[in-house]
Amino acid sequence: MSNVDQLIARALGIAEDRVTDGLEYQSIREWDSLGHVSLLVAIEQEYGVEIDDDLTLGLRSVAAVREFAATRVPGRTGGDGGLPVAAAGQEERRTVHRGLEGVVFDRTAITHIDGAEGVLEYRGYSIHDLAERSSFEEVAHLLVHGELPDAAGLESFAKQLRALRALPEPVLALVRSLAHAHPMEALRTCVSALGAFGPRRAPGTDESHAEALETGVSLIARIPMIVAAHHAFRTGREPLPPPEDATHAEAFLTVLLGERPSPAAVRFIDKGFIVHADHSSNASAFTARVAIGCRAGMTAAITAAIAAFAGSVHGGAAERVVGLVDQVGSPGNARAHVEALQSRGEPVMGFGHRVYRTEDPRVRHLRSTVVELSEERGDTTGLDILDAVATAMRPYGRHGVAPNVDLYAGLAYRLLGLPDDLAVPLFVVGRAPGWVAQALEQQSNNVLIRPLLTYAGPHGRTYRKADGR
Numbered sequence: 399m400s401n402v403d404q405l406i407a408r409a410l411g412i413a414e415d416r417v418t419d420g421l422e423y424q425s426i427r428e429w430d431s432l433g434h435v436s437l438l439v440a441i442e443q444e445y446g447v448e449i450d451d452d453l454t455l456g457l458r459s460v461a462a463v464r465e466f467a468a469t470r471v472p473g474r475t476g477g478d479g480g481l482p483v484a485a486a487g488q489e490e491r492r493t494v495h496r497g498l499e500g501v502v503f504d505r506t507a508i509t510h511i512d513g514a515e516g517v518l519e520y521r522g523y524s525i526h527d528l529a530e531r532s533s534f535e536e537v538a539h540l541l542v543h544g545e546l547p548d549a550a551g552l553e554s555f556a557k558q559l560r561a562l563r564a565l566p567e568p569v570l571a572l573v574r575s576l577a578h579a580h581p582m583e584a585l586r587t588c589v590s591a592l593g594a595f596g597p598r599r600a601p602g603t604d605e606s607h608a609e610a611l612e613t614g615v616s617l618i619a620r621i622p623m624i625v626a627a628h629h630a631f632r633t634g635r636e637p638l639p640p641p642e643d644a645t646h647a648e649a650f651l652t653v654l655l656g657e658r659p660s661p662a663a664v665r666f667i668d669k670g671f672i673v674h675a676d677h678s679s680n681a682s683a684f685t686a687r688v689a690i691g692c693r694a695g696m697t698a699a700i701t702a703a704i705a706a707f708a709g710s711v712h713g714g715a716a717e718r719v720v721g722l723v724d725q726v727g728s729p730g731n732a733r734a735h736v737e738a739l740q741s742r743g744e745p746v747m748g749f750g751h752r753v754y755r756t757e758d759p760r761v762r763h764l765r766s767t768v769v770e771l772s773e774e775r776g777d778t779t780g781l782d783i784l785d786a787v788a789t790a791m792r793p794y795g796r797h798g799v800a801p802n803v804d805l806y807a808g809l810a811y812r813l814l815g816l817p818d819d820l821a822v823p824l825f826v827v828g829r830a831p832g833w834v835a836q837a838l839e840q841q842s843n844n845v846l847i848r849p850l851l852t853y854a855g856p857h858g859r860t861y862r863k864a865d866g867r
Contacts, residue, residue: 401467402463402464402467402468403417403460403464405440405441405444406437406460406463408440409433409436409437409439409440409441410426410428410429410433410436410437411428411433412426412428417460418460419459419460419461419464420460421459421460422458422459422460423458423459424845424846425843425845426843427843427844427845430845430846431846434458437457437463438453438454438457441457441463441466445467453466494852498849503679503847504687504840504845506678506679506836506839507521507544507839508520508521508541508676508678508832508835508836508839509521509676509677509678509832510522510678511677511678511753511754513751513753513754513756514756515756516754516756516757516758516759517759518677518759518760520537520540520541520675520676521540521541521544521545523540523546525672525673525759525760525763526759526762526763528540528672529669529672529673529760529763530763532546532672533645533668533672534645534646534647534668534671534672534675534828535552535555535556535559535645535646536552537671537672537675537831538555538559538618538646538675538831539551539552539555541675541676541831541832541834541835542611542614542615542618542831542834542835542838543555556645556646558615558619559615559618559619559646560619560642560644560649561619562615562616562619562620563619563620563623563640563649564623565592565620565623565624565627566592566595568591568594568595569588569591569592569595569624570627570637572587572588572591573588573624573627573628573631574627574631576588576628577628577631577632578632580819581625581628581629581819581820581822581823582704582708582714582819582822582823582826583708584624584628585621585624585625585628585704585823585826586701586704586705586708588624588628589617589620589621589624589697589700589701589704590697590698590701592616592617592620592697593695593697593698593701596609596613596616596697597609597612597613604693604695605693605695605696605841607838607841607842609696610690610695610696610837610838610841611838613695613696613697614696614700614834614837614838615834617696617697617700617830617834618830618831618834619646621700621826621827621830622646622649622650622653622827623637623650623653625650625654625820625823625824625826625827626650626651626653626654627653629654629816629820630653630654630656633656635656637653638652638653638656638657639653640652640653641658645664645668646668646671647664647667647668647671648664650667650827651663651664651667651814654816655814655815659814660774662767662770662771662774663771663814665767665770666764666767666768666770666771666810666814667824669763669764669767670764670767670807670810670824670828671827671828672763672828673760673763673764673803673828674760674803674825674828674829675828675829675831675832676829676831676832676833676835676836677753677829677832678753679836680712681706681707681709681712682703682704682706682707682712682713682829682833683703683832683833683836685699685702685703685705685706686699686700686702686703686833686836686837686840687699687836687837687840687847688702688847689701689702689703689837690837690840690841690844691840691844691845691846691847692846693844696834696837699833699837700830700833700834700837703829703833704826707822707825707826707829708822713822713825713826713829714822717808717818717819717821717822718747719747719748719804719805719807719808719821720808720809720811720812720818720821721747721818722746722747722748722783722784722787722805722808723780723783723784723809723812726783726786726787727783728779728783729782729783729785729786730786732783732786732787732789732790733786733790735787735790736787736790736791737790740794746787746791746799747804748784748787748801748802748804748805749791749794749799749800749801749802749805750799750800750802751800751802754800754802756795756800757795757800757801758800758801758802758803760803761801761802761803761805761806764803764805764806764807764810765805765806767810768780768781768806768809768810768813769781771810771813771814772813775813777813780809780812780813781806781809784805784806784809788801788805804821807821807824807825808821811824
């Protein structure tokens with residue numbers, strides 16, 4: 399271990415064997431903004447230099463600090479030490495990435511996506527295997543705890559979810575009072591209210607990882623009950639208590655519909671929850687990470703994620719796709735409808751994705767259950783229309799505009815007798831485990847997410863009192 403490595407370890411308060419070239423500013427909890435300042439002060443004292451803004455930006459990795467120590471050149475920044483210009487001048491070469499397009503802000507072990515090949519994996523498992531062979535409870539355990547459970551572990555986790563379903567009475571009363579509201583407005587408000595009924599902490603203390611995990615699992619169990627209870631209240635029903643032995647999907651549908659659901663309906667909801675469970679760093683997951691990165695806590699993180707997800711260009715798009723069946727009217731109108739939209743430069747809802755350049759790998763699983771539901775109800779009109787639209791859109795597929803996860807989901811909800819405005823809340827019920835997993839991963843190696851803006855406004859303006867403006 400070199401002297402500079404010992405200095406880094408001492409300044410950051412970490413073991414010397416953790417000092418490697420791959421270690422960077424904000425890559426570990428100890429190297430946060432305060433740890434960085436401690437390291438810079440230690441470098442100044444050790445090498446007798448004064449670190450200016452350029453060096454502050456440059457010394458952001460063990461590799462850069464080692465290079466600084468090995469290549470000190472008299473007369474450079476701060477006196478007798480400096481970094482090569484390539485490192486010290488980083489700020490001058492900043493590129494604005496609007497929407498953080500193409501920016502990799504962290505590493506993850508949760509979800510892998512290959513947009514070019516249409517690959518989606520949860521912790522290394524193909525979405526195709528999980529959708530066809532697994533259950534929601536298994537997938538939720540996989541995302542939150544990192545591994546698929548064995549038989550005993552699965553039963554224990556399912557039992558935990560069943561035990562946590564009941565909503566606190568004040569929250570249930572709040573759900574009732576919001577019967578007039580859009581389901582997403584009610585969901586966001588009531589999830590936030592659950593924060594008042596979580597584990598109690600001493601004033602000024604942050605949520606521990608164990609507390610965040612406990613809260614996260616309770617949210618996975620309770621979010622579907624909020625959605626279902628709200629729908630019951632707004633349709634003039636009292637929510638039915640779900641059967642004690644019901645699966646997650648069956649319990650949700652029982653409360654939502656006011657009756658025991660058909661096996662086909664349960665299979666669709668279970669599969670829908672699985673394929674919606676996570677999708678890496680989309681806008682809502684990023685929002686959850688930002689919130690918990692501020693140490694706001696799990697409930698705040700999931701509330702923030704729901705708020706972001708409701709937006710019309712994120713999860714809110716699912717509600718708009720449902721109307722596609724009505725707009726087209728019959729399979730024979732599909733090609734003309736697509737051509738009319740394309741001529742006006744308008745998108746065809748349910749097609750195209752920010753990540754996938756080929757068909758969304760989740761689509762086939764939702765379509766297969768829509769086929770089953772359509773046949774069960776003896777009405778394939780909606781399915782035929784969407785299939786005709788998909789055929790009309792095929793020429794655009796080579797340009798990356800292929801069916802996405804929203805295309806068939808909304809029709810399935812209609813086949814279950816549900817209103818269109820439940821499309822997004824049902825997506826949220828499935829996505830809850832992914833948000834929880836993302837928040838837990840962020841918290842386990844936390845760093846405050848704080849990107850920069852390049853200022854492009856005026857400078858040096860003169861202030862005048864209101865009567866002189």
